[in-house]
Amino acid sequence: GAVVSQHPSWVICKSGTSVKIECRSLDFQATTMFWYRQFPKQSLMLMATSNEGSKATYEQGVEKDKFLINHASLTLSTLTVTSAHPEDSSFYICSGQEGTQYFGPGTRLLVL
C-alpha cells in the first residue's frame, strides 16, 4: 500500500506557541490530503481537506485561522496549530488518498 509519513511523531510545547506538523506522501502524489484529530478513546474527526495549490476546505467548527494548512506540493501538506492551548492537545493524523485513504503514523501534541 501507499506510504504516508508525518513529522514530528510527538511534540510538547508551551501554551501560546505555534506548532507545525508535516505530512508527506512517500510513494505517490496526493492532490488531496486530509487532516484529522482524535481525542483519547474517540473516533477520528475530519478537520480539513487540503488541496494542492489551493485553499484548504475546513469542516464546520474548525477555526481556519487557528489551524493553518498549506499544501504546496503534491507530496507535502503542513498543519500549523497557531497559539496552541491545552485544549488543542490531541492526536493529529493526516492521510493521503490513492484509491482508499492511507494514514500517516500520527503526531501526538501536548500543550502545557
Added chain:
Amino acid sequence: GQSLEQPSEVTAVEGAIVQINCTYQTSGFYGLSWYQQHDGGAPTFLSYNALDGLEETGRFSSFLSRSDSYGYLLLQELQMKDSASYFCAVNTGGFKTIFGAGTRLFVKA
C-alpha cells in the same frame, strides 16, 4: 445528519470468530472501509467494499449490503494481537470519508 453506528466494545477468546457490525446513514455512499487502530498508533486499512457481497483477505472478511445500509467485519481465528479498535468508514463522495465511533475488541486467552 450523517451517522455510522457500531458497537462500542466486543470481547472474544483466542481462536474464536467475531463479527463487528456497522450501519450507516449518509447523504452519499461510494464504499465502506474498515480500519484497525492499536492504542497509540494510527489507523491501518483493512478492507473496502464498494459493491454488495463478501470480500475476503486472509483471516479478515468484510461484507456489504447497500440496500440495508449495513456492513460487517468478520475476524476469524482470533489472535491476541487482534485486540484493537476497529472503525468502519463511509466514502460519501468528493474524497470525503466519515468514520464510525469505533469498536474496541478485546481478545482473551
